[in-house]
Amino acid sequence: xxxxxxxxxxxxxxxxxxxxxxxxxxxxxxxxxxxxxxxxxxxxxxxxxxxxxxxxxxxxxxxxxxxxxxxxxxxxxxxxxxxxxxxxxxxxxxxxxxxxxxxxxxxxxxxxxxxxxxxxxxxxxxxxxxxxxxxxxxxxxxxxxxxxxxxxxxxxxxxxxxxxxxxxxxxxxxxxxxxxxxxxxxxxxxxxxxxxxxxxxxxxxxxxxxxxxxxxxxxxxxxxxxxxxxxxxxxxxxxxxxxxxxxxxxxxxxxxxxxxxxxxxxxxxxxxxxxxxxxxxxxxxxxxxxxxxxxxxxxxxxxxxxxxxxxxxxxxxxxxxxxxxxxxxxxxxxxxxxxxxxxxxxxxxxxxxxxxxxxxxxxxxxxxxxxxxxxxxxxxxxxxxxxxxxxxxxxxxxxxxxxxxxxxxxxxxxxxxxxxxxxxxxxxxxxxxxxxxxxxxxxxxxxxx
Ligand SMILES: Cc1cc2nc3c(=O)[nH]c(=O)nc-3n(C[C@H](O)[C@H](O)[C@H](O)COP(=O)(O)OP(=O)(O)OC[C@H]3O[C@@H](n4cnc5c(N)ncnc54)[C@H](O)[C@@H]3O)c2cc1C
Numbered sequence: 001x002x003x004x005x006x007x008x009x010x011x012x013x014x015x016x017x018x019x020x021x022x023x024x025x026x027x028x029x030x031x032x033x034x035x036x037x038x039x040x041x042x043x044x045x046x047x048x049x050x051x052x053x054x055x056x057x058x059x060x061x062x063x064x065x066x067x068x069x070x071x072x073x074x075x076x077x078x079x080x081x082x083x084x085x086x087x088x089x090x091x092x093x094x095x096x097x098x099x100x101x102x103x104x105x106x107x108x109x110x111x112x113x114x115x116x117x118x119x120x121x122x123x124x125x126x127x128x129x130x131x132x133x134x135x136x137x138x139x140x141x142x143x144x145x146x147x148x149x150x151x152x153x154x155x156x157x158x159x160x161x162x163x164x165x166x167x168x169x170x171x172x173x174x175x176x177x178x179x180x181x182x183x184x185x186x187x188x189x190x191x192x193x194x195x196x197x198x199x200x201x202x203x204x205x206x207x208x209x210x211x212x213x214x215x216x217x218x219x220x221x222x223x224x225x226x227x228x229x230x231x232x233x234x235x236x237x238x239x240x241x242x243x244x245x246x247x248x249x250x251x252x253x254x255x256x257x258x259x260x261x262x263x264x265x266x267x268x269x270x271x272x273x274x275x276x277x278x279x280x281x282x283x284x285x286x287x288x289x290x291x292x293x294x295x296x297x298x299x300x301x302x303x304x305x306x307x308x309x310x311x312x313x314x315x316x317x318x319x320x321x322x323x324x325x326x327x328x329x330x331x332x333x334x335x336x337x338x339x340x341x342x343x344x345x346x347x348x349x350x351x352x353x354x355x356x357x358x359x360x361x362x363x364x365x366x367x368x369x370x371x372x373x374x375x376x377x378x379x380x381x382x383x384x385x386x387x388x389x390x391x392x393x394x395x396x397x398x399x400x401x402x403x404x405x406x407x408x409x410x411x412x413x414x415x416x417x418x419x420x421x422x423x424x425x426x427x428x429x430x431x432x433x434x435x436x437x438x439x440x441x442x443x444x445x446x447x448x449x
Contacts, residue, residue, distance in 0.1 A: 068201065
């Protein structure tokens with residue numbers, strides 16, 4: 001089918017207003033958040049419900065037209081944008097939110113609901129979704145599940161995987177798979193929900209999700225610690241991990257802090273610059289300030305700022321939260337997102353500059369409790385990108401780490417998958433892909449090159 005025929009047939013399914021063929025209207029769906037990944041799509045289609053998604057997928061399967069599912073387009077590995085031959089299947093209109101089940105602590109939501117909207121809807125019940133990340137206003141539940149997003153609360157609540165009780169999804173043959181009862185015990189064969197979490201749009205289009213919710217902890221304390229070294233930051237982290245109330249442990253370095261201050265106008269948090277900063281937050285039914293102070297008593301802390309009021313806590317958190325936007329304002333970074341065993345983190349941070357061409361500026365920050373480092377490299381010449389990525393990722397793999405902690409493999413890391421996965425694992429993944437999507441219409445080039 002040519003584009004006009006395709007647009008005509010899709011319009012019959014979703015209505016004219018929701019098939020975009022005008023280049024100006026398609027543009028925002030064709031470039032990712034970082035500006036690094038961009039491509040052309042045949043058209044953008046915006047279904048309103050599961051039935052329409054099934055109709056679109058069935059049509060694409062019959063005609064052999066590849067498609068790329070897209071939520072909020074905040075993904076960071078180039079998997080949410082097309083490369084030229086695909087249509088973009090935007091799930092942004094799947095915004096239905098079901099009743100909050102207070103007894104089960106669950107809610108069913110459409111794949112296109114932004115994270116912040118879920119939080120707003122469940123807050124009056126004293127509940128929250130346990131995963132939180134800075135892209136909360138745009139990132140959708142479908143995108144978060146497709147990438148198994150991590151974020152800042154993993155130390156307490158786990159990744160998205162741990163917070164999803166069931167899914168509804170459209171398979172590449174157009175059939176609908178639905179497991180939304182959210183039963184906490186259900187051993188009836190393969191865990192298909194688990195399989196689709198983290199599948200990056202390559203196995204199915206997610207349409208609805210049954211989410212687990214957690215009780216909001218009303219009393220909070222946030223502390224920004226200045227420390228002499230990564231090793232001492234890990235010692236402080238080990239101490240605060242004794243607390244059940246620990247909800248967040250994020251680190252950043254002086255280069256990142258300077259950039260955030262320059263880009264945002266935030267004042268310096270301390271009178272001097274320090275080698276490492278660790279932001280921790282504890283939350284409980286009782287005020288956790290005292291227990292936090294107690295466990296940090298022996299830590300080698302050079303300076304510390306503590307906040308209990310929400311506005312003060314947000315002010316401290318901003319030094320960490322505003323890293324991504326500040327780096328992007330400085331230039332398009334080469335982004336790597338890796339996990340290292342905790343005892344390898346300091347060595348990696350120390351060695352990194354020597355692995356890079358001289359003019360490259362590394363800005364590191366991340367989720368210290370998981371050894372998850374966001375390695376942002378500014379001023380990498382485009383001709384050096386592949387060599388730099390490979391060198392850094394090989395160093396991570398050699399240290400027993402993972403080449404993708406939470407952003408996924410996407411298109412950006414597909415060539416490096418074998419650094420973190422064995423030939424047997426990749427063969428099993430290919431077998432699953434071939435079984436569910438034999439003609440390869442879903443997100444070609446993503447995850448499995
Ligand atoms: C400022 C900022 C901060 C971030 N912080 C974090 C963080 O702390 N932790 C973290 O893990 N990530 C973080 N991210 C990236 C994170 O992956 C995304 O924010 C989010 O998980 C993706 O949601 P999305 O709706 O934007 O998905 P998109 O970007 O639209 O898509 C991402 C992937 O999911 C697929 N997909 C999307 N929707 C569906 C669907 N309904 N069915 C099937 N496949 C689908 C796409 O095809 C693509 O492969 C951050 C991003 C930004 C911009």
